[in-house]
Amino acid sequence: MKNLKHIWYIALKDLKIFVQDRPALFFSIVFPFLFVILFNSIMGGVGSKDDRLTLHLTTQETTGGLSYQIIGAIETKDQSALKPGAPIVIWDKNYETDRQAVLDGKLDGFLNFPVDFTQSLTSGSKTELEIFADASATNTRAALQGISGAITSQLNANLAIINASAQLLTMNGATPAEVQAVIQQIQSQVFGNTGAQTSYLSFTTQEVGNVEARNSSNWVIPGYLVMFVFMAAATSAPDIVKERKNNTLERLFSTSAKRESILGGIYTGIALKGLIQIIIFWAAGILIFHVDLGLSPLAVIILSLLMVIMSSAFAVMLATLASSIRSASSLAVITSLILAPLGGCWWPAFLYPEWLQNMAKITPHAWATSAFNKLMVFGADFGDVVWSMVALLVFTVVFGAIAIWQFRVSDR
Amino acid sequence: MADEFVIVKDLVKSFKDFKAVDGVSFSIFKGEVFGLLGPNGAGKTTTIRMLSTVLEADSGDITIGGHSVKKDAAAVRSIIGVCPQELALYDDLSALDNMVFFGHMAGMDSKTAYTQAMKNLELMGLEDRAKGKISKYSGGMKRRINLAIALMGNPQLLFLDEPTVGIDPQSRNNIFENIQSLQKQGLTVLYTTHYMEEADKLCQRIAIMDGGKIIAMDTPHNLKKQIGNPDKVTLEDVS
Numbered sequence: 001m002k003n004l005k006h007i008w009y010i011a012l013k014d015l016k017i018f019v020q021d022r023p024a025l026f027f028s029i030v031f032p033f034l035f036v037i038l039f040n041s042i043m044g045g046v047g048s049k050d051d052r053l054t055l056h057l058t059t060q061e062t063t064g065g066l067s068y069q070i071i072g073a074i075e076t077k078d079q080s081a082l083k084p085g086a087p088i089v090i091w092d093k094n095y096e097t098d099r100q101a102v103l104d105g106k107l108d109g110f111l112n113f114p115v116d117f118t119q120s121l122t123s124g125s126k127t128e129l130e131i132f133a134d135a136s137a138t139n140t141r142a143a144l145q146g147i148s149g150a151i152t153s154q155l156n157a158n159l160a161i162i163n164a165s166a167q168l169l170t171m172n173g174a175t176p177a178e179v180q181a182v183i184q185q186i187q188s189q190v191f192g193n194t195g196a197q198t199s200y201l202s203f204t205t206q207e208v209g210n211v212e213a214r215n216s217s218n219w220v221i222p223g224y225l226v227m228f229v230f231m232a233a234a235t236s237a238p239d240i241v242k243e244r245k246n247n248t249l250e251r252l253f254s255t256s257a258k259r260e261s262i263l264g265g266i267y268t269g270i271a272l273k274g275l276i277q278i279i280i281f282w283a284a285g286i287l288i289f290h291v292d293l294g295l296s297p298l299a300v301i302i303l304s305l306l307m308v309i310m311s312s313a314f315a316v317m318l319a320t321l322a323s324s325i326r327s328a329s330s331l332a333v334i335t336s337l338i339l340a341p342l343g344g345c346w347w348p349a350f351l352y353p354e355w356l357q358n359m360a361k362i363t364p365h366a367w368a369t370s371a372f373n374k375l376m377v378f379g380a381d382f383g384d385v386v387w388s389m390v391a392l393l394v395f396t397v398v399f400g401a402i403a404i405w406q407f408r409v410s411d412r
Numbered sequence: 413m414a415d416e417f418v419i420v421k422d423l424v425k426s427f428k429d430f431k432a433v434d435g436v437s438f439s440i441f442k443g444e445v446f447g448l449l450g451p452n453g454a455g456k457t458t459t460i461r462m463l464s465t466v467l468e469a470d471s472g473d474i475t476i477g478g479h480s481v482k483k484d485a486a487a488v489r490s491i492i493g494v495c496p497q498e499l500a501l502y503d504d505l506s507a508l509d510n511m512v513f514f515g516h517m518a519g520m521d522s523k524t525a526y527t528q529a530m531k532n533l534e535l536m537g538l539e540d541r542a543k544g545k546i547s548k549y550s551g552g553m554k555r556r557i558n559l560a561i562a563l564m565g566n567p568q569l570l571f572l573d574e575p576t577v578g579i580d581p582q583s584r585n586n587i588f589e590n591i592q593s594l595q596k597q598g599l600t601v602l603y604t605t606h607y608m609e610e611a612d613k614l615c616q617r618i619a620i621m622d623g624g625k626i627i628a629m630d631t632p633h634n635l636k637k638q639i640g641n642p643d644k645v646t647l648e649d650v651s
Binding site for chain 2: 002005006009010013016017020021246247248250251252253254255256257258409410412
């Protein structure tokens with residue numbers, strides 16, 4: 001109990017010094033957000049919204065054709081009711097206007113129903129849906145192909161039902177007149193008349209996880225969290241060396257506080273600062289940048305805490321290895337600025353060549369950022385990042401062991 | 413003053429090839445102000461660091477208040493206060509915060525630490541500057557706070573390692589008065605200095621150290637008799 005009190009008082013003292021140090025506060029709390037805002041803007045805007053595709057449909061049929069019913073069924077009537085990722089479908093009335101708009105580069109593309117669409121379907125002739133799109137508009141082209149594929153497969157299925165029904169009736173001795181009457185009945189039920197309220201055509205958008213599409217904050221914020229939590233902890237190392245140099249550490253050692261309590265207090269002080277940092281990071285991330293913690297917020301929280309305890313262990317280790325305040329400062333900045341880009345904090349590590357990706361695994365940053373990316377961008381679950389958590393724990397143990405082994409209260 | 417509160421026997425400490433303390437032995441009686449006098453590099457600070465459990469001796473024994481430094485360092489730490497030669501303060505905290513913090517480290521609860529801190533600040537004549545940051549203090553004021561912190565936790569033995577180095581006369585007098593007052597309250601003090609007059613004024617007994625060894629130990633009066641009056645200089649004409 002006495003030891004825990006000592007740990008707490010030392011940590012509290014360090015926290016008090018930190019809070020009174022305005023430059024340190026700025027560089028630990030405010031500065032990271034300036035970075036996040038800057039890079040978030042570059043990568044797609046602060047709290048970027050769900051970028052939806054807008055798809056245009058036209059028909060050359062006269063009023064009353066089947067295409068009117070199909071387009072009417074899939075046209076977007078209320079954009080606010082759209083699910084994440086669902087496209088906006090717009091019914092354009094003039095084929096030639098849309099065609100010219102694509103040629104002029106004002107429209108990415110559109111899907112058109114030909115003039116003989118209904119007639120061809122009902123008579124059993126072939127007909128083709130036309131996709132007119134800019135070659136470079138790959139997303140729009142793919143979406144229009146998807147829609148046309150869905151329409152044709154649904155229509156083909158219905159025609160197969162009609163044909164099979166006709167053959168069945170013929171085999172059972174129905175007269176051509178009877179067969180024709182039944183076919184007309186099925187056609188009217190399947191294709192309906194213009195203005196029918198129900199449609200055979202339906203679309204569903206399946207959302208995987210809760211991850212909003214294309215919010216750059218989902219990977220910008222974790223990357224910078226990893227970088228700045230580590231950097232803020234590492235830059236605490238010179239403060240520990242300063243305590244050693246100005247004899248306060250030795251003075252502490254001559255009190256009734258034990259060596260492990262002093263070490264624990266210093267460590268806890270750095271960890272508390274990191275804890276404040278991640279709370280602010282995630283609160284601002286969620287409230288301002290609309291980040292989504294993915295399927296397992298618990299995994300995100302545990303990873304953040306592991307990042308804090310690992311970074312704190314690194315800071316104490318760095319302080320024990322550095323012989324002067326200046327060398328501790330230099331080492332803190334250099335290691336932070338090398339490990340962050342190597343570990344994928346500035347840009348995704350999966351863009352690196354394979355050898356660099358393998359090399360990055362020697363950094364705790366790579367394990368942390370890849371785990372955050374898996375959780376928040378690629379919809380992974382807790383189980384998918386367990387090894388990253390284990391890796392961060394191993395780093396913590398190694399750094400901590402060196403820190404305990406090398407810790408000294410004086411350089412004299 | 414019959415009880416030996418501190419017993420030091422054959423203390424040795426080397427740093428690589430340099431023998432900083434070489435077979436030092438002395439004892440300090442309870443309630444006594446004992447002086448370690450010597451030039452810079454004599455081994456005074458190294459001796460204090462070993463006595464205050466910060467540095468481990470190569471050989472020899474130290475017993476403080478009946479506790480062996482080697483075997484029961486925690487018990488020793490609970491009855492000592494250390495005022496190091498170099499200022500050991502948190503510049504970014506106020507004097508009060510510094511003192512309360514070290515009070516906590518001495519095992520005090522917050523209320524007791526605060527009360528003791530205010531009392532010590534008053535003793536040092538700095539109660540009106542309690543909430544001022546240490547970084548804004550003068551050198552003399554810092555020295556007084558350095559001593560005030562050593563008194564947190566009501567130690568039975570106080571180590572004062574050259575507490576008056578580089579300070580103004582006012583602060584020096586304040587420190588002297590406080591040491592004398594504390595001694596009257598029964599505090600045992602080990603005082604190191606390289607100023608003869610300081611040792612003479614404050615200490616009941618003095619050990620003179622040089623080259624890591626004690627070369628003389630006695631009361632100031634007897635020592636002065638042994639080495640003669642240092643103020644009297646005899647000039648001889650050798651031409």
